Amino acid sequence: MTGLTHLDDDGAARMVDVGAKAVTAREAVASGRIDMSANAAKAIADGLVKKGDVLAVARVAGIMAAKKTADLIPLCHPIALSAVTVDFLPDDSGVTVTATARTAGQTGVEMEALTAASVALLTIYDMAKALDKAMVIGAVQLESKTGGKSGDWRRVP
Secondary structure, three states: OOOOOOEOOOOOEOOOOOOOOOOEEEEEEEEEEEEOOHHHHHHHHOOOOOOOOHHHHHHHHHHHHHHOHHHHOOOOOOOOOOEEEEEEEEEOOEEEEEEEEEEEEOOOOHHHHHHHHHHHHHHHHHHHOOOOOOOEEEEEEEEEEEOOOOOOEEOOO
């Protein structure tokens, strides 16, 4: 009816059947940014936030979120992840988060990488909100993906 993969012929929502797709190594990288005051950025970088090590907690939160993506995003397939990494680049005005998800499977891991980055950013906000309630989360985006029928893709700067 619509040509959209998550709708059946009658327009009802459905999970896409990936059973006939080949198992391939897949990787997705997503990033995001949280901007904040210089004082909050310094406290995070120096490990002086009263709630604890913000980046360590945000890393664990991002990894956990990637593992729960199918519970959070309707119609998203549960995926056996082989690896998830969450990395941070703090600077004088905030933190850039980069999340990488990997699997060998029949569907991609873009949503897992995007979810990991998003939840890591939200965790940074939660842990540092006492220092700066005006923090802004933005630019959450897919940077690259490899594997699968559609092949490799990379964001062009």
